Amino acid sequence: MNLLNRILDHIFGRKYYANIINTRGTSRCEISCFIFRTREEAMEHKLSLDKTRSFMFVETVSFRSHKRY
Numbered sequence: 001m002n003l004l005n006r007i008l009d010h011i012f013g014r015k016y017y018a019n020i021i022n023t024r025g026t027s028r029c030e031i032s033c034f035i036f037r038t039r040e041e042a043m044e045h046k047l048s049l050d051k052t053r054s055f056m057f058v059e060t061v062s063f064r065s066h067k068r069y
Helices: 003-012 041-051
Strands: 014-023 028-033 055-065
Touching: 014 041, 041 055
Parallel strands: none
Antiparallel strands: 014 028, 014 055
């Protein structure tokens, strides 16, 4: 981690990712119960969702938080 990233993390918080999913057969969309530190981890979760019949991937969102997940 370089100095600029550390400063941004201190001021704005760390960057995290979460997947928004849709329960198949309904119009209900909600955030997945997992929070990921990298976009790659979120994409791995997306691939695992494609294998289920219960949920459908909608999109990945990023957010910043001072809390450590």
